[in-house]
């Protein structure tokens with residue numbers, strides 16, 4: 001058995017154990033709604049809360065923010081009965097099943113652990129922890145407590161992702177050799193954590209493309225990268241000028257099985273006329289080449305508009321899957337809630353999120369040392 005086969009079999013065995021625990025969870029429930037508590041009532045909560053409120057599988061029971069007035073405002077806006085200024089009070093307060101973590105990135109690992117210790121499932125915005133080691137320990141701890149933890153992004157849920165994955169597996173592109181992905185904007189102004197140690201463009205932006213490319217091409221075996229800071233000082237709305245400590249410009253090359261190479265470029269210095277809300281971006285942002293054809297995703301992987309393909313047999317470009325259906329990037333926590341209620345395993349897999357976290361760490365290490373970094377993690381592949 002090769003190392004790769006071993007890792008994939010272990011990941012599959014892990015998934016089987018987890019699936020059975022999900023079925024057990026679903027069967028034991030009388031109430032067919034997951035009670036969720038949201039921690040972090042900043043920018044992204046404005047996209048999550050409307051989506052969660054509309055889900056028939058979710059009941060939002062509490063919200064929390066260390067800036068208490070933000071929790072109060074979100075509670076009023078979304079008719080949530082309980083709000084708290086601290087995680088300790090939220091965990092000791094009205095009971096719930098799953099915590100949804102939407103705080104500063106640097107806080108995720110610590111808060112997610114605290115929720116697991118209190119017997120809660122977790123959906124975490126990216127990254128689910130600050131290091132691969134911390135993330136691995138969280139997942140193992142969750143498993144030991146028969147709990148589940150998942151991490152954003154939800155890009156594998158889009159119908160465009162499914163189309164691209166199937167096209168590759170059906171050999172439409174021949175032998176796949178190379179891929180490129182990019183994502184960027186000119187950077188948030190509302191919080192400094194994006195630019196502080198363990199923030200940066202890789203876990204905030206590159207994470208989407210890394211999840212998409214590994215999801216389409218398989219786990220990466222090794223990584224080389226360069227990471228830089230292009231804008232050393234930033235103006236933050238509530239803080240004035242700050243020094244940028246985390247990379248705001250990154251290029252990452254990944255080696256997948258069979259000699260396939262892919263690269264991701266991401267950064268906080270990318271002008272896009274559509275800005276941070278890049279939803280209406282129509283340009284292609286993911287390209288995949290093979291010996292028989294190539295295809296590209298129109299729009300970003302978190303807001304796709306279609307897949308353009310040309311092949312040896314059909315040289316005129318064709319657009320497929322122009323409609324994202326009910327896929328939206330902020331759906332992760334509601335999709336997971338549905339899985340918990342119905343006992344079905346979602347496409348989003350925590351082993352995939354951990355693999356992407358290992359790539360991010362490896363990219364930073366490669367950027368610092370100039371070396372190629374070998375990876376040890378894997379996940380169940382193909383995803384779909």
Ligand SMILES: NC(=O)c1ccc[n+]([C@@H]2O[C@H](COP(=O)([O-])OP(=O)(O)OC[C@H]3O[C@@H](n4cnc5c(N)ncnc54)[C@H](O)[C@@H]3O)[C@@H](O)[C@H]2O)c1
Pocket residue numbers: 039040041042043044045064065066067070085086087102103104105107111125126127190191203204
């Ligand atoms: N803003 C977006 O459009 C967007 C989109 C996708 C993902 N994300 C991700 O969502 C997360 C949050 O980003 P944001 O833009 O909403 O940031 P934000 O600064 O607007 O909001 C974060 C909130 O968390 C609160 N917080 C920080 N530490 C806390 C703690 N220990 N306990 C309770 N509350 C705490 C802050 O007070 C703040 O209100 C990040 O991981 C980011 O990468 C953001």
